[in-house]
Amino acid sequence: MATSTTPAPALQRPRPDRNPGPGVNFGRVLKSEWIKVTTVPSTVILIACTVVLMVGISALLAWQTTFLFEAQSDPEMAAQMQAQGAPDPNDIVRDIPGSGLTFGQLLMASLAVVLIASEWATGMIRSTMVAVPRRTPALLAKQLIMAVISFVIGAGSALIAYFIAQPILAGSDLDFGLGDDGVLLHIVNTGSVLALVSIFAMSIGTLIRNTAGGVVTSIGILLVLPIVVAIFGSGTEWVVDAARFLPSSGGEQMVATTIADGAFNQWQGALVLGGWSLLLLVVSLIVTKKRDV
Amino acid sequence: MIEAQALSKRYGAKTAVDAVSFTVQPGKVTGFLGPNGAGKSTTMRMIVGLDNPSGGGVTVNGRAYAQHTAPLREVGALLDAKAVHTKRSAYNHLRAMAATHGIPNSRVKDVIELTGLGPVAKKRVGGFSLGMGQRLGIAAALLGDPHTVILDEPVNGLDPEGVQWVRHLAKGLASEGRTVFLSSHLMSEMALTADHLIVIGRGRIIADAPIQSIIDGQGKVRVRVRADRPQDLLGGLAGEGVTSQVLEPELVEITGVEPRRIAEIALRERVLVYELTPLQVSLEDAYMQLTQNEVEYHSHTPTAADPAAAPSEGR
Incomplete structure (x- = not known):
């Protein structure tokens, strides 16, 4: 070791017991992830689209419900419509605030996948993992930020939609109060479903590491799979039974304002969707910890 | 100080790094020299914990990289100039990196000035030239004012002025007592910058000696x-x-x-x-003589089987 050739030992820093300065902690990683989320344009665009879509769909549905109400005020027409299986407007109005949830899921699941998979696509993940070599805090911070954003967007949109729908519904005397049965839970859970769905989707994005693949897989499981099951499994009892445990079914029950006989209630629905999200989250954390970046 | 002990990395049947042991000392510039695909980048990725070794281990300042409480303040690494989200500005990228360690924005501005990124700092990284990307990578490496600096092919894509700047930077950091470890496949570049050379070929250390003795020994x-x-x-x-x-x-x-x-x-x-x-007898010749047995893979006309020769560089 030719340390004698080292110039200027006076400049040599004391080591190794020198204090390097502040280190990594979860609060700092959260701040870093917040900067990352807010400094790419896709986040802002997708969030704006989600709010507009969710509120817009609720307003449209409220408007449409008033027509249904008018049609049914004619007793003859009402009997005919009931025979065709049309719902009673009074039964469905309370679902209006969260009626844009399907579109909200589509967009927020996409955003969740994009946020993590784009790090792999651009190579940013290597910078992230060099700064936070334990890896898990970086992923958890991103998940937490996205879940909170999703909750606020979901619950906020539903609340805005509630207030926009009331004057429209009031004309037909269909308006309802925030304190009415299940309404507040419906609004809050619209946010909760989006938060759990974003964890679900971001975990898939973390495992697949590819934006297109992650979006297709998440949307496939959340929105297409229930349709396929409904079409092909409706006659088979065990399929119907098992379908209650699909993540999408859990989300549906979470925002239900009336619970059918034998169906899961809101909390059981939350266990189903939350269970899937937690399972995928844990798997994605373990796999990321072990894989090369 | 970087210490590797029997460090290995295998990808399936291919051994990229084969039980290498070396020590990178503080206070001088250590060059990591080898042909493309020799295992330089893989070794450097293992030092900062991006790749898990298949065998052996490597420590920085006495600890595995991930065990440090403030890794960016211990080690600054430029591994890949493209490790940046293309839609984010250079300034925001550095700010996000700095935030993980509570590094103040004033330091972010300092490294932007130091690397000459000032005029483009608020522009999206996607539009950067290779040289600008390289400067951003170096800026990120210096954020934590680290005691150990690892630069993988730092002069790639830089103009002559930039190349000279990197040389001065590396020597300056070493003269402050820091550990400087930089890789290249160009002997001529190393001859101008490095005090000590570690030569790697096909995953094995071929030489580990002061640069002058390598030249004398072979030349x-x-x-x-x-x-x-x-x-x-x-x-x-x-x-x-x-x-x-x-x-x-x-x-x-x-x-x-x-x-x-x-x-x-x-x-x-x-x-x-x-x-x-x-x-x-040039330095280049000395290098070629050292590595001639290790690069035979590359010297014939490429065939379908050849990409296996460089499995790790393009990741």
């Missing part, structure tokens, strides 16, 4: 001789400790003895010499 005098009876000439040189290579029936390359001595022997042996050319 013996080599002379090209055309003669009518080269075998008689070589017979006469037998006691001189030379190595020789017969290239053509009347053409040999003789290493280890001065041209004048060859002429004397030729005269004594009555051999007709019609060319006697001293060959300049």
Whole structure:
């Protein structure tokens, strides 16, 4: 070791017991992830689209419900419509605030996948993992930020939609109060479903590491799979039974304002969707910890 | 200080890094030299924990990289100039990196100034040239004012002014007592920057020595001789400790003895010499000699089987 050739030992820093300065902690990683989320344009665009879509769909549905109400005020027409299986407007109005949830899921699941998979696509993940070599805090911070954003967007949109729908519904005397049965839970859970769905989707994005693949897989499981099951499994009892445990079914029950006989209630629905999200989250954390970046 | 102990990395059947052990000392610039695909990048990725070793281990300042409480303040690494989200600005990228360690924005502005990124700091990284991306990578490496700096091919894509800047930067950091470890596949670049060289080929350490001793050790005098009876000439040189290579029936390359001595022997042996050319031994030659056995993979025309020779560089 030719340390004698080292110039200027006076400049040599004391080591190794020198204090390097502040280190990594979860609060700092959260701040870093917040900067990352807010400094790419896709986040802002997708969030704006989600709010507009969710509120817009609720307003449209409220408007449409008033027509249904008018049609049914004619007793003859009402009997005919009931025979065709049309719902009673009074039964469905309370679902209006969260009626844009399907579109909200589509967009927020996409955003969740994009946020993590784009790090792999651009190579940013290597910078992230060099700064936070334990890896898990970086992923958890991103998940937490996205879940909170999703909750606020979901619950906020539903609340805005509630207030926009009331004057429209009031004309037909269909308006309802925030304190009415299940309404507040419906609004809050619209946010909760989006938060759990974003964890679900971001975990898939973390495992697949590819934006297109992650979006297709998440949307496939959340929105297409229930349709396929409904079409092909409706006659088979065990399929119907098992379908209650699909993540999408859990989300549906979470925002239900009336619970059918034998169906899961809101909390059981939350266990189903939350269970899937937690399972995928844990798997994605373990796999990321072990894989090369 | 970086210490690798029997560090290995295998990708399936291919061994990218084969039980290498080395120490990178503080206070000098250590060059990590090797042909493309030799395992330089893989080794550097293992140092900062991006790749898990298949065997052995590596520590920085006495601990595995991930065990440090403030890794960016211990080690600054430029591994890949493209490790940046293309839609984010350079400033925001550095700010996000800095936030993980509570590094203030004033330091972010400092490294932007230091690397000359000022005019483009607020622009999206996607539009950066290779050289600008390289400067951003170096800026990120310096954020934590780290004691150990690792730069993988730092002069790639830089203009001559930038190349010179990196040289001064590396030497300056080393003179402050820091550990500086930089890789290159260009011997000429290393000759100007490094004090110590670790040469790697096909995943194995070929040489680990001060740069001057590598040049001296390999750079013996080599002379090209055309003669009518080269075998008689070589017979006469037998006691001189030379190595020789017969290239053509009347053409040999003789290493280890001065041209004048060859002429004397030729005269004594009555051999007709019609060319006697001293060959300049450059650093490049020394490097080629060191690695010639390790790069044979690359030297023939590429075939379908060849991409296996460089599995790790493009990741």
